[in-house]
Amino acid sequence: MEKEMELNDLMKGEIFTSKQSVIINGKTINLDAETGTIQLRDENDKPIALSGFTHYKKTDTNENRPIVFAFNGGPLQASFWLHIGILGPKRVVTNDPFHTNPASYKVVNNEFSILDKADLVLIDPIGTGFSKPIGESKFEDFWGVDQDIRSIGLFIEQFLARTEKYNAPKYILGESYGTLRSAGVTKYLQDRGVVMNGVIMIGAVLEMHNLLFGPGNDICYLIHFPTYAATAWYHNKVKDKGESLESFLNDVRKFTENEYAPALFKGDQLTDTERNTVAQKLADYSGVSKEYWLKANFRVSNSEFFQELLRDTGLTVGRLDSRYTGVNENLLSQFALTDPAGDAILPPIIGAFKDYLYNDLSAGKHLTYTPMAATRPNFKWDWRHSGNIVWNADLAVSTLPDLTSAMKRNPNLKVLILNGYYDVATVFYGVEYSINHMGLDAELKKNIIMKYYESGHTLYVHEPSRPKIKNDIDEFIDQTSK
Incomplete structure (x- = not known):
């Protein structure tokens, strides 16, 4: 009892x-x-x-x-x-x-x-x-x-x-x-x-x-791109930073809606000239090379971006907060192995x-x-x-x-x-x-x-x-x- x-x-x-x-x-x-x-x-x-x-x-x-x-x-x-x-x-x-x-x-x-x-x-x-x-x-x-x-x-x-x-x-x-x-x-x-x-x-x-980069879902690549651009802006990897982060991102939004989205929708119907033009703009805004975007067929997941943006400096960027950086544990890896922001916070x-x-x-x-x-x-x-x-x-x-x-x-x-x-x-x-x-x-x-x-x-x-x-x-x- x-x-x-x-x-x-x-x-x-x-x-x-x-x-x-x-x-x-x-x-x-x-x-x-x-x-x-x-x-x-x-x-x-x-x-x-x-x-x-x-x-x-x-x-x-x-x-x-x-x-x-x-x-x-x-x-x-x-x-x-x-x-x-x-x-x-x-x-x-x-x-x-x-x-x-x-x-x-x-x-x-x-x-x-x-x-x-x-x-x-x-x-x-x-x-x-x-x-x-x-x-x-x-x-x-x-x-x-x-x-x-x-x-x-x-x-x-x-x-x-x-x-x-x-x-x-x-x-x-x-x-x-x-x-x-x-x-x-x-x-x-x-x-x-x-x-x-x-x-x-x-x-x-x-x-x-839309966050999971599932097969056939191009929306996830589109909605991530402005944050890639903001991250590159913060780390001084963009071609032109503009007057402010906000003005820069307004330009990125316009590009994403008016050029990037139609390019993904067209798929292999893009001409070589169109592919090169879009790839160059993706590179200019994101700090990741034109060649990388072309190899990726314009589709770069967040983990790939974390690893690639600062690869040449031996660093990887954070997922919870991309201002944070950490040691890139494997410079040959395509995907980030850790989240420096999570590790720090x-x-x-x-x-x-x-x-x-x-x-x-x-x-x-x-x-x-x-x-x-x-x-x-x-x-x-x-x-x-x-x-x-x-x-x-x-x-x-x-x-x-x-x-x-x-x-x-x-x-x-x-x-x-x-x-x-x-x-x-x-x-x-x-x-x-x-x-x-x-x-x-x-x-x-x-x-x-x-x-x-x-x-x-x-x-x-x-x-x-x-x-x-x-x-x-x-x-x-x-x-x-x-």
């Missing part, structure tokens, strides 16, 4: 509380913080998981403050990136765009946090952080596009009830794969009567198949966050925090999505139809998308392409706000971008919470 009671208690989750504070614009904001797990129930109130989270709310206030639910991507990663990178009361200092010295890492007050504007809930999907299945559930019940959307949607609904925030202004904030998730979760919740005031996307992708983010989690937030040291589900045995993601299946075949990986439907059914829904010019993980021209194919009328399309930064996938490691991110998110919450 005692063991059964003990098991039942464990299935309810464990929450650890602490007092935190953050100074923003010279004003101290005191916070009640809780971290740990709460029991997640299915639609019939059957316990299915322990959901990990961290929650910050302003101390001693009756104000019905907005609430932001935030998560990272992967799939499948915990929310430590956003937590100690830009949203929480503390942030880790990194040596952008270079490697940060090993521990001890410096953690400082985060004057760019959103906690002066809203309460914050950082969500760790099942299999990450402290989150795990319970009862009859298994990890695979949560590891998939639709399974993940459902579990995050259930968590948000149940958390709103727990905190009595159903009538507060509500926001979803996702990064990377979390943006694809956020589109699905927004529609999932809206279909159940839970309407968001706004959706914030950092490093957005809504059509995953991940260790200080994880190291500093775990120290903050177990010490400042007082999380139980008997609990293992899992940053990424991919480190678990037998991790496998189910890429099927109900909105993409035709003839019983999954034709794409896209939640663009989810977001389109949600916006058309709720014309008050606003979307803020923050893009890094040097992000080669989720390229800015890709989400531009997606938005331009949503079929929104001009008035409704105004509900999508695009912002750009001279940074990469983790926008917030770039010091000049942090105040701009803060200002853009603040303005968005102010405008949509009234």
Whole structure:
């Protein structure tokens, strides 16, 4: 009987509380913080998981403050990136765009946090952080596009009830794969009567198949090219840098739409003169030789580009942030063997966050925090999505139809998308392409706000971008919470 009671208690989750504070614009904001797990129930109130989270709310206030639910991507990663990178009361200092010295890492007050504007809930999907299945559930019940959307949607609904925030202004904030998730979760919740005031996307992708360089998909080459050009511009490998990065990229967009796209469409129907003209322009904009583009038949994947751009200097460039460079481990290799940006950014983010989690937030040291589900045995993601299946075949990986439907059914829904010019993980021209194919009328399309930064996938490691991110998110919450 005692063991059964003990098991039942464990299935309810464990929450650890602490007092935190953050100074923003010279004003101290005191916070009640809780971290740990709460029991997640299915639609019939059957316990299915322990959901990990961290929650910050302003101390001693009756104000019905907005609430932001935030998560990272992967799939499948915990929310430590956003937590100690830009949203929480503390942030880790990194040596952008270079490697940060090993521990001890410096953690400082985060004057760019959103906690002066809203309460914050950082969500760790099942299999990450402290989150795990319970009862009859298994990890695979949560590891998939639709399974993940459902579990995050259930968590948000149940958390709103727990905190009595159903009538507060509500926001979803996702990064990377979390943006694809956020589109699905927004529609999932809206279909159940839970309407968001706004959706914030950092490093957005809504059509995953366009990032994967699949056979026969020329769109992926087109949407990556402006980011190749931005990368070459940064590393001084272009023929003419123009007046600014923005003006340079406007020219690149025009070339991509008016010359590069038709060339790919024509295939072997191009004349030799046309092929040479296009190849030369590809070289001038990208910093990769005309001969390379011709050998590649105008189709260069991101990993090939990382390896080729600075090959003559013995370096390779980053995927998460192409401002970063690293040692090219094999100068004969066609594909990059590592991501210098990930190698540089991940260790200080994880190291500093775990120290903050177990010490400042007082999380139980008997609990293992899992940053990424991919480190678990037998991790496998189910890429099927109900909105993409035709003839019983999954034709794409896209939640663009989810977001389109949600916006058309709720014309008050606003979307803020923050893009890094040097992000080669989720390229800015890709989400531009997606938005331009949503079929929104001009008035409704105004509900999508695009912002750009001279940074990469983790926008917030770039010091000049942090105040701009803060200002853009603040303005968005102010405008949509009234």
